[in-house]
Amino acid sequence: MLRDLLDSLRCPRAHEEAWLVAMVHRADGPYLIEADLACPSCGAEFVVAGGVAQFDTVTVLEQATSPDAMRVAALLHITDGAFPVLLAGVYAAAGARLADVVSGPQVWVNAPRDAAVPAAAYSAIEVTGRVPLGVETLAGAAIDAAHAAPDMLDSIVRAVRTGGRIMAPVDTPVPAGVKELARDAHEWVAEVTTRASGLVELRRRAPDAVG
Numbered sequence: 001m002l003r004d005l006l007d008s009l010r011c012p013r014a015h016e017e018a019w020l021v022a023m024v025h026r027a028d029g030p031y032l033i034e035a036d037l038a039c040p041s042c043g044a045e046f047v048v049a050g051g052v053a054q055f056d057t058v059t060v061l062e063q064a065t066s067p068d069a070m071r072v073a074a075l076l077h078i079t080d081g082a083f084p085v086l087l088a089g090v091y092a093a094a095g096a097r098l099a100d101v102v103s104g105p106q107v108w109v110n111a112p113r114d115a116a117v118p119a120a121a122y123s124a125i126e127v128t129g130r131v132p133l134g135v136e137t138l139a140g141a142a143i144d145a146a147h148a149a150p151d152m153l154d155s156i157v158r159a160v161r162t163g164g165r166i167m168a169p170v171d172t173p174v175p176a177g178v179k180e181l182a183r184d185a186h187e188w189v190a191e192v193t194t195r196a197s198g199l200v201e202l203r204r205r206a207p208d209a210v211g
């Protein structure tokens with residue numbers, strides 16, 4: 001299939017229209033030959049094999065023992081952009097493969113020492129308590145159980161841009177300022193909806209981002 005068809009494809013499962021995130025394994029000019037496609041709404045994954053997008057076979061991505069990069073990319077709905085995605089704790093282990101899906105920068109918080117280094121730009125920081133990032137400086141955040149304490153979570157919510165997504169363990173209370181979008185047996189996914197305090201003087205990046 002043509003890579004450009006990605007813009008038109010939506011998840012065929014029963015929910016609101018959702019774009020698909022692609023991890024390209026092999027391409028030939030404008031054609032995708034081998035790729036994985038994942039839905040940010042329901043976690044369904046489809047494959048492109050031999051140049052054919054196969055929607056007749058669905059695999060629903062589940063959190064395995066180590067975080068799955070496609071699942072993170074899909075649930076956070078992150079795309080290539082200038083704003084980094086925050087990967088806390090064990091999620092940093094998905095950073096290298098995540099870089100194959102989205103080229104945007106990553107911020108690792110308290111990453112495991114053995115986490116593979118991604119091809120994308122990344123920064124590693126080690127903190128306790130609050131994450132030292134400004135308001136609306138992140139595209140999204142994946143938070144593991146070790147980083148879901150209220151102080152840490154609050155500081156991460158503040159740092160994610162309005163409309164950006166956060167995923168956290170399912171037993172973490174959903175904090176104020178975010179709207180829950182989905183949850184499964186492992187995690188919830190929520191969208192940052194309200195401005196964190198301190199945004200009053202923020203300059204938006206572009207006119208089309210206002211409102």
Ligand SMILES: [Zn+2]
Nearest residue numbers: 011013039042
């Ligand atoms: Zn879906």
